[in-house]
Amino acid sequence: MTNTIFNRYKDLAAKAEISLGTEESMEWFRDRIRKDRKIRNHDSVAENFKKERPGPGKMMTYIYDPKTKDKLKYYDTHPLIIMLEVAKGGWYGANLHYLPPKLRVEILEDISYRRAPLRNIANALEKNKLTRLCLKRYLVSQVRSQPITIPKEEWEIAIQLPFENFLKAAERTVWRDTRRNA
Numbered sequence: 473m474t475n476t477i478f479n480r481y482k483d484l485a486a487k488a489e490i491s492l493g494t495e496e497s498m499e500w501f502r503d504r505i506r507k508d509r510k511i512r513n514h515d516s517v518a519e520n521f522k523k524e525r526p527g528p529g530k531m532m533t534y535i536y537d538p539k540t541k542d543k544l545k546y547y548d549t550h551p552l553i554i555m556l557e558v559a560k561g562g563w564y565g566a567n568l569h570y571l572p573p574k575l576r577v578e579i580l581e582d583i584s585y586r587r588a589p590l591r592n593i594a595n596a597l598e599k600n601k602l603t604r605l606c607l608k609r610y611l612v613s614q615v616r617s618q619p620i621t622i623p624k625e626e627w628e629i630a631i632q633l634p635f636e637n638f639l640k641a642a643e644r645t646v647w648r649d650t651r652r653n654a
Contacts, residue, residue: 475519481505481629492628493586498577501632506573511635514550514617523618526555526563529590531627533635535617536610545649546641551608552622552630556594562611566597569636570606572647576631578602585627605650 481501485492490500511517514535526532531554538547553565568576583596597603622630636643 478629498628502573505632517635518620521620524621528594530555531622532619534615534619537614539614546638550637566603567606567608
């Protein structure tokens with residue numbers, strides 16, 4: 473299956489002679505993708521990826537409407553999570569959108585995601601100090617689209633795509649707050 477957005481960036485990386493799956497490519501994607509405009513259509517990010525049940529270690533995205541949004545300082549309606557564990561009525565996930573793009577790269581590199589099985593990724597994130605900055609509880613009843621799984625070979629692009637959709641605050645405010653709490 474192909475996804476237009478992901479293929480576009482892979483083609484640009486190939487033209488720039490960037491090898492995928494390297495620390496260099498992680499940085500290249502961060503610099504290149506963040507120059508583009510915000511992706512407003514969540515469906516374009518999810519295009520042609522599998523719709524699956526959430527599971528530990530999987531990177532997933534969906535549309536979300538928090539139950540307690542009135543009490544929240546801000547929230548992301550298009551989370552990009554790595555699921556940590558299933559819980560009654562939902563799951564816990566590390567929503568990478570709460571981290572500035574540079575920290576997203578750092579967290580994936582810290583846990584050696586390329587070589588690790590999914591369950592080990594979830595375990596490593598549970599122990600990683602940066603995870604507490606983006607740990608969120610998600611309720612199945614508040615998910616407004618079918619969760620899709622982003623394959624591991626697409627993670628280096630997915631973490632940089634500007635499709636976070638924070639309400640009540642701009643992403644720069646969220647990232648500043650996250651850095652303060654680090």
